[in-house]
Amino acid sequence: MGQLRIEKIQELMKQEISQIILQELKDPRIGFVTVTQVEVTRDLSIAKVYVSIMGNEEQIAKSWKGLNSSLGFIRREVGHRIRLRVTPELKFVLDKSLDYSDHIQKLLLQIERDEQNKEQ
Template sequence: MSQLRVEKVQELMKQEISQIILQELKDPRIGFVTVTSVECTGDLREAKIYVSLMGNEQQIQDCWAGLNSSLGFIRREIGRRIRLRFTPELTFELDKSLDYSAHIQELLLKIKADEAAGHALRKDEE
């Protein structure tokens, strides 16, 4: 199957799944969820949905349980909205890249603060 078609379907699925989670899921456990990407197999039979979850550890666990319990509903809605011969089997994957980038940002800010403190000490010594 054409790689261009797979990429278009992936982007369309990302948009539709984001809209479904935001507007149609009524589960109170599902909080702040961001769909970061969707990866489909070449034959469009399986799709991994990468999501980023915000909140404390308990909120993330509850949200994860809510998302996994709503997989059937999301798959049915995707089948209705995107006309494909087969609706892909969906699985959620946790995307840790946003957490990692926040951690790197904190480290960079700490290094910058340490350098500023070091410059201040050198000026006091002069």
């Protein structure tokens, strides 16, 4: 299967899953969740859905449980919205890159403040 087609499917799945989580899921456990990336295998059998969850540890754990319990519903909805011969099996992966970039930003701001204090 062509790489361009796989990339288009990944982007379409990212958009559809984001919309499903935002508008269709009624689970109160699911908080602020962002789909950051979708990786699909070449045979379209498995899709890794990278999600970033904002909140404290308790909120993240609740949202994670809510997302995993709704996997079947999300897969069915993706199957209805995207016409594929076989709908890929979905696996959620927690994406910590936004937390890491936030941590780096805070460190850079702290270094900048320290440099300004040294100059004064």
